[in-house]
Amino acid sequence: MTDRVFTADLAAHFGQEVLLRGWVQRLRETKSTTFIVLKDASGTVQVVADPQKTKPLGLKTEDCVEVVGRPRAEARARQGYEVDLVDVRLLAAAAEGLPFTSMSKLDDVGPEVQLDYRPMTLRTDRGGTVFRVQAALIEGFRAALRRRRFTEIFSSKIVGGGTEGGTNLFEIKYFERSAYLAQSPQFYKEHGVAGLERVFETGHVYRAEPHATSRHLTEYYSLDLEMGFVDGPEDVMQLEREVLSEVFEEVRTRFGDPVPGFDSYLPSLMEVPAWEFGECLERLRSAHGREDLVDDLDPEAERQLCALAEKETGVSAVFVVGFPLANRPFYTHPRGAAGAAQSFDLLFRGLEITTGGQRLHRRADLEEALRGRGIEPSSFEAHLRMFDLGMPPHGGLAIGAERLTGQVLGLKNVREATLYPRDRHRVEP
Amino acid sequence: MTDRVFTADLAAHFGQEVLLRGWVQRLRETKSTTFIVLKDASGTVQVVADPQKTKPLGLKTEDCVEVVGRPRAEARARQGYEVDLVDVRLLAAAAEGLPFTSMSKLDDVGPEVQLDYRPMTLRTDRGGTVFRVQAALIEGFRAALRRRRFTEIFSSKIVGGGTEGGTNLFEIKYFERSAYLAQSPQFYKEHGVAGLERVFETGHVYRAEPHATSRHLTEYYSLDLEMGFVDGPEDVMQLEREVLSEVFEEVRTRFGDPVPGFDSYLPSLMEVPAWEFGECLERLRSAHGREDLVDDLDPEAERQLCALAEKETGVSAVFVVGFPLANRPFYTHPRGAAGAAQSFDLLFRGLEITTGGQRLHRRADLEEALRGRGIEPSSFEAHLRMFDLGMPPHGGLAIGAERLTGQVLGLKNVREATLYPRDRHRVEP
Numbered sequence: 103m104t105d106r107v108f109t110a111d112l113a114a115h116f117g118q119e120v121l122l123r124g125w126v127q128r129l130r131e132t133k134s135t136t137f138i139v140l141k142d143a144s145g146t147v148q149v150v151a152d153p154q155k156t157k158p159l160g161l162k163t164e165d166c167v168e169v170v171g172r173p174r175a176e177a178r179a180r181q182g183y184e185v186d187l188v189d190v191r192l193l194a195a196a197a198e199g200l201p202f203t204s205m206s207k208l209d210d211v212g213p214e215v216q217l218d219y220r221p222m223t224l225r226t227d228r229g230g231t232v233f234r235v236q237a238a239l240i241e242g243f244r245a246a247l248r249r250r251r252f253t254e255i256f257s258s259k260i261v262g263g264g265t266e267g268g269t270n271l272f273e274i275k276y277f278e279r280s281a282y283l284a285q286s287p288q289f290y291k292e293h294g295v296a297g298l299e300r301v302f303e304t305g306h307v308y309r310a311e312p313h314a315t316s317r318h319l320t321e322y323y324s325l326d327l328e329m330g331f332v333d334g335p336e337d338v339m340q341l342e343r344e345v346l347s348e349v350f351e352e353v354r355t356r357f358g359d360p361v362p363g364f365d366s367y368l369p370s371l372m373e374v375p376a377w378e379f380g381e382c383l384e385r386l387r388s389a390h391g392r393e394d395l396v397d398d399l400d401p402e403a404e405r406q407l408c409a410l411a412e413k414e415t416g417v418s419a420v421f422v423v424g425f426p427l428a429n430r431p432f433y434t435h436p437r438g439a440a441g442a443a444q445s446f447d448l449l450f451r452g453l454e455i456t457t458g459g460q461r462l463h464r465r466a467d468l469e470e471a472l473r474g475r476g477i478e479p480s481s482f483e484a485h486l487r488m489f490d491l492g493m494p495p496h497g498g499l500a501i502g503a504e505r506l507t508g509q510v511l512g513l514k515n516v517r518e519a520t521l522y523p524r525d526r527h528r529v530e531p
Numbered sequence: 532m533t534d535r536v537f538t539a540d541l542a543a544h545f546g547q548e549v550l551l552r553g554w555v556q557r558l559r560e561t562k563s564t565t566f567i568v569l570k571d572a573s574g575t576v577q578v579v580a581d582p583q584k585t586k587p588l589g590l591k592t593e594d595c596v597e598v599v600g601r602p603r604a605e606a607r608a609r610q611g612y613e614v615d616l617v618d619v620r621l622l623a624a625a626a627e628g629l630p631f632t633s634m635s636k637l638d639d640v641g642p643e644v645q646l647d648y649r650p651m652t653l654r655t656d657r658g659g660t661v662f663r664v665q666a667a668l669i670e671g672f673r674a675a676l677r678r679r680r681f682t683e684i685f686s687s688k689i690v691g692g693g694t695e696g697g698t699n700l701f702e703i704k705y706f707e708r709s710a711y712l713a714q715s716p717q718f719y720k721e722h723g724v725a726g727l728e729r730v731f732e733t734g735h736v737y738r739a740e741p742h743a744t745s746r747h748l749t750e751y752y753s754l755d756l757e758m759g760f761v762d763g764p765e766d767v768m769q770l771e772r773e774v775l776s777e778v779f780e781e782v783r784t785r786f787g788d789p790v791p792g793f794d795s796y797l798p799s800l801m802e803v804p805a806w807e808f809g810e811c812l813e814r815l816r817s818a819h820g821r822e823d824l825v826d827d828l829d830p831e832a833e834r835q836l837c838a839l840a841e842k843e844t845g846v847s848a849v850f851v852v853g854f855p856l857a858n859r860p861f862y863t864h865p866r867g868a869a870g871a872a873q874s875f876d877l878l879f880r881g882l883e884i885t886t887g888g889q890r891l892h893r894r895a896d897l898e899e900a901l902r903g904r905g906i907e908p909s910s911f912e913a914h915l916r917m918f919d920l921g922m923p924p925h926g927g928l929a930i931g932a933e934r935l936t937g938q939v940l941g942l943k944n945v946r947e948a949t950l951y952p953r954d955r956h957r958v959e960p
Contacts, residue, residue, distance in 0.1 A: 106760065108680065123759075123760040123923070124728075124760070125921055125923075142728055142760075143680045143681075143682075143727060143728035143729045143759075144680055164920060164921035165921055166759075166760070166921050166922070166923040166924075168760075193760070193923055193924060194892055194893065194921060194922055194923055194924065195921070196919065196920055196921035197894075197919035197920070200919065200920060218913070218916070219916070219917070219920060220722055220726065220917075221722045221723070221724075221725030221726035221917050221920050221922075222725075222726070222920050223726065224722075224723070224725075224726025224727050225725070225726045225727075225920075229726070230726070230727060233682065233684065233727070234682055234727075236685070237682055237683040237684070240683065240685075241673070241677070241683065244670070248670070251537065251572045251573055252572075253572075253662065253663055253666055254666040254669065254670065255662065255666070255950055256665070256669075256735075256752045256932070256950060257950050257951060258735075258750055258950070258951040258952075258953055258958075259688070259735055259750065260701075260737075260749070260750055260953050260958055261958065261959075262958045262959040262960075272689075272703050272704065272705065273703070273704045274701050274702070274703050274704075274712065275701065275702045275703075275704075276701065276958060277739070277741065277955050279958075281958045283703065289960070290950065290951065293649055293650045293653075293960070294650070294653070294950075295650075296650030296651075296653075296654070297649065297650035297651070297652070297653025297654050297658070297659070298572060298653050298654075298659060298662070298663075299553075299571055299572035300572045305734065305735070306685075306687075306688055306734070306735075308689075310706070312706065320689070321687055321688065321689055323685045330552075330572075330595075331535065331552040331553070331571075331595070331597075331622070463623055464623065465626075484647070484959045484960040485960060487647070487648070488648070488649070488650050488960075490625065490626035490629065491593060491625055491626075491629060491648060491650050491651050491654075492554055492593035492594055492595050492623060492624070492625035493595070493623055493650075494552070494554075494595040494622055494623055495595075495622060495623065503685070521684055521685060521686050521687070521719065521723075522686060522687040522719065523687075524687055524689050526706050529687075529689055529690065529691045529705060529708075529710045530690075530691040530913045531718070531722070531913040531914055531917075
């Protein structure tokens, strides 16, 4: 027997006998013919069979089968071909009475059931597409940065302390002592800049936040970059415009625009404006009468600002730059002398998907910032000494991969874009 | 002023005035001329200056500078060009009296000092190459699998229990309960197979192993794959031959062979043999008189087997297949009826770098295997129910990225290939 062939590659095998393997996605039996839609990693194909060959197996949907058959052109088929069955063998039967199948409409399946049976969610067109698009977004991020001389790094998630003051950390019992799960690779990517100038990392980060909203997880996948020799956060924002525009273009090419079955959004971000924080408050006051915002935005403001940006530029996205310094981590670089920070968020389709900025790069400035928060610099010595080694002015950003996927595909809850979401209540499966 | 240009791209700018930024890697001042070797993310270039322009800055090595200059062809330079300095500015000074510099020979720097000042390690040619090669190996693994219709997944590292029985797990304080750091994405990649047929994941895994040897870490980066519809572990081994051969070829192309400065080893693995476990014991007995091995190999045996394979095939690598089932995790598929497992290791250059195999795919078999170990199957229900959904015969493998990097480059300790190693004693920086 020849090697197994993927259903997507059958056009090259017309008239030959090929070996196919996959799931029975649909099954229809008439007196004279059995029709099987066979699904594998590459797609689906309809297999046409003599019922005498299929009936004895008692096939049902979601069973795993091996089919020997002959592909032939078939103009009415979506793929342009069908397969005439020569032989079929049951490889592994699915159980009876599954809670849903790969043909179910996921909207009709409760979110908890989808999570409890994740493989079946993935086997649906919709579920499979969510995670394939997510993989493409993440790989696209990496590839765009490699093209710009960034080196991928892999930093430890077990840390001796927090990067942002020690709240919301998960504690690990680490032999005879305590350690913590990293909230961010912030320090490590800054070290990476001191060594390699441009670095990125894609990996999990952890926040022990007790709230369970549609946009929060205790463990999420962070797309991080950090670059040396910047003039300011504008360099980082411009890089993000370019990187996300390239990534979105690749997703459009591979998956279509809109992505079939989704209210997807994959615009060019090259013209996304950057609005100062104060200007944002002013716009919200004048357009929506909002007088309640003082030192931060809220989810409603994020939606309103995206709508205002869309009205002006045609794209529902805006950078907000110059947040109040007081709320930002100690390593944040000031923006001018009026208490603003060289920090920005990217709001995309109504949701913050990125936080970034320029960081302090002089040891003395970091020590002063720590003291200003009542922290003794010596407790950060293992980090601060890296700033003795010749640390260029630098900045970077972090994109939440699940949020990015959710906003790109128009998902209602970040959990739809998380294989196994973790929140206060869920650590299984 | 124009945008900043990388030193590697200067050949396109001869005669123009360009802006360069980077570190002063070498500095030599004569009466008439100052020579600066400037290092950035792309490489190095020699800058030639009038001392009157450089002296007032008090430059020293490892300082961050900005140079305005004119590149011109220079046959004696390794890059084929030099830069005549027009202006120079200090961006950030390095401290005085650094423990080592980017020109230091790392062999002369203690391993602990290298870790305490990781950025400087990365800024040396040797240190930078280790982590650039590591990034290339990991990206090569992903790319080779994407070409074969694998989908990248991102699974949770916070789990309710262990995949292999509950020993060597790090415990996390997770709100009001306990959770654990995942030892492996094994269960999740099997779920991935049930949904997407072919999946891979690259991410950290955790082992609370108290020993600190040259080859063990408590946190390492695992290159995992799992594929459905296999006939046996031979399919997985053949995939690994192909994937690693492709990855090695790419590293050879990008970095050279040998990688300059390293005792590197990047052979084609297409002809790597697979020896049965019993056959391995027999070979070790007859070649080395070893009578002490019964149900597993030891580090010495791994080195001896690679040497034996090299004598026969010319390549220092061998798959060992059919380990005793009793020592393997409960989900391991038996190999025949004589107590062997469909499990394999890949030994490469004297060290095990991969464990893989075929897994049980029928729920009843998994339940029986659990009971055989005195474990009540109901405690694995959240996992076992995935096997109701139509689970094909499947197998996979996991490669330790630090070990792979170490063996490829001929490093003595896996810590050299780990940005921030974690072991019983080290959680900082």
